[in-house]
Amino acid sequence: MSAYLGHLIHPITGARVDETDAYLPSAVDGGHVYAQPAYDLERLRGLETTDDPGLFRYRKLLPVSDAPVVSLHEGGTPLVPIVRTGDRLGVPQLYVKDESRNPTWSYKDRLAAVAVTQAVQAGRDTVVVSSTGNHGAAVAAYAARAGIRCVVLTLASVPLAMTTLMQSYGAITIAVERPTDRWVLMRRMVDERGWVPMSGFVGPPSGSNPFGTDGYKTIAYELHAQLGEVPDAVVTPVAYGDALAGLARGFEDLVALGIASHVPRLVAAEPFGPYEHALREGFRADASVEAGSTVAFSIGTPYATWQGWDALRRTGGAAAAAGGDDAIMAAQQLLAAQEGLFLEASSATTVAVLPTLLDRGDLFADDRVVLIGTSTGLKDVPTTASRLPATPVIEPTVAALDRALDAAADRLPTAEGVA
Template sequence: MSAYLGYLVHPISGERVEESQAYIPAITDDGGHVYPVPAYDLDRVRGLETTNDPGLFRYRPLLPVNDGPVVSLGEGATPTIPLTGLGEQLGMSALYVKDESRNPTWSYKDRLAAVAVTKAVQEGRDTVVVSSTGNHGAAVAAYAARAGIRCVVLTLASAPLAMTTLMQSYGAEVIAVHEPTDRWVLMRQLVDDYGWAPMSGFVTPPSGSNPFGCEGYKTMAYELHAQLGDVPDAIVAPVAYGDAIAGLQRGFSELVTLGLTTKTPRLIAAEPFGPYGKAVREGYRPSDSVAAGSSVAFSIATPMATWQGWNALTATGGTAATASDEQTMQAQQALASRDGVFLEASSTITAAVLPELLARKDIAADEKVVLIGTSTGLKDVPTTAARLPEVPVIAASLPELFNAIGAA
């Protein structure tokens, strides 16, 4: 039996919000936006119940969906891999990566898309719309295709070719604009005037994403608990609008309520420009922003924090750290060459911030630390290739081979 109560609650005031108002962000006292959070009666479930449903819907009792059909591509159950090579380099004895590149569209966004598109289908929606430059749009497009409904992606003219190719290949109608906020203006009109189901946020200051879809990220917490035997001490995640860490925080909190653990991990944001670091130090203010520009970690290159992201960090005693493009790309190379894990730059920034976190004593070398590897490095091959040496072309002879690679 599902523990979902059929309504949501305001995450700050706790006031009840009906499902019909789920996609309308509430304005907070300080002028920010928050989405409501699905409410559950955890007394209805015994422990962490699983079902025979596909993908992450094996956790259906703790997801905001009804008993009808679900939209799944077999997402979830991604491995948690020891990073022995990088761990040895940094002097860390228990470093892991949750490799979300093993999902159907090779990113953690499949967890959001599975739940959000399922909810849209159960609501009788025939069109979903998403604002995205990458993984989010590709995932929603794939799950909309699986569900047999229309998908419209509003992206930027600067979006990488690999990402727009994926979106279009999955059948989405992809439209690009020049300014990020232009996408949100269009999307708000489409949601309000045509009843299209929003798969991402569409207000400024940013608030986060589809509140039902964000619940899909809770399942990473459930899996980590099962894979590690308990929860880790800390989790380092790439953060833009905080959807994943907000979901993780709720998932770990539910594990405590269910009596399966006694602690929640510290959640730590890895970011290029530092809006979450500023919010942790000074308190969250929705109008705050930091200087930002281009970044190899383009999918998390935001100048602004969200309330939900800041809340997940502070509620768990977490923090934030930044890394440069060069540090991020060096970390990508280290993860791939030392541990055989090739992740996109927006993921490897989690490894890039580890030296700073160790130096600040925000993590200890003997703690169990998990990096969230959000997506594969194959999503942005040109950025990686630009930093690699040219492949030598030789005649088929051993002397030339050893001249190119060194001694036998």
């Protein structure tokens, strides 16, 4: 029997919310908060799994019915030790949960699989998402798998790889000039035409589809299975806090089921620091920090959300800004050249913030730390390529080759460039 009760609960008021009302967050203190799917864990005997594909092997702890699911065999991603990088940065027990191994090469597949499944099981025929990349590509792929229409509202500045993915998966992709224009148009389509929102569409931002957010719980379940216990800390790139909220609930499930001994400290890695500010000053929905352009464009928000802040607060977590584009790109190159992991710039923020976290005492040298590698660096090749040396063209002689090898050795990445 599934633990899902078929309704949601408001996380602040405790009020019951029907599934049909789940997609519009409620206004709280000048901001917005989504209700969360409700479960009765006493129905389960431990972390029960099924023979369903992908992350739906955990379907008894996901907000879906017994009807068929929409899956591309997502989840089950590897946990990769990065000992060399960990030793250099002072965290010997360092791992990357490599979510780039998902079907559309990003952790957003977990959200999309659950959110699209919920939409299909409810009989909906159109999903809509506001996205500059991974989120839109993932939703487009799962909508294609389900045979329903997907509309992506994006910006003209999005990297070509991202729009190519969205359109290749069959999404109707439309760009607007201003980011907030997407939300206004999206809300009208949700209200007037019954389209199912796969992302947030209110300001200040609140997060995404609450059913999809619970797809991230499965990362916590997998980490426990891979380590034999939960880690001491999990560092993840953060924008609107969907993954943070899902991770916190997943680890809390494990503790409630008597499987794990504790909930790890969750840590937000970010370009500009809104979560760091919220933890220091207290959460305020309309509070923002100074922000500009960033290579970590998919998490480049000046706002924190209540759900992200709450997950950090209740897990005793922390947040840190990555220190600028140079530090982020140095971290990306370090992971690729020293560990064989080519992750997107947003993922590399988790490496870039490690020195700050250690200096502040938010992490300790003997901690077992997991970094969430959210997506592949292939989603934005031009940004990485612009920071790499040109490939030398040489005469086919040993002497010319030796000179090129000597020049290349001087450019090997080191940990000194990080943060």
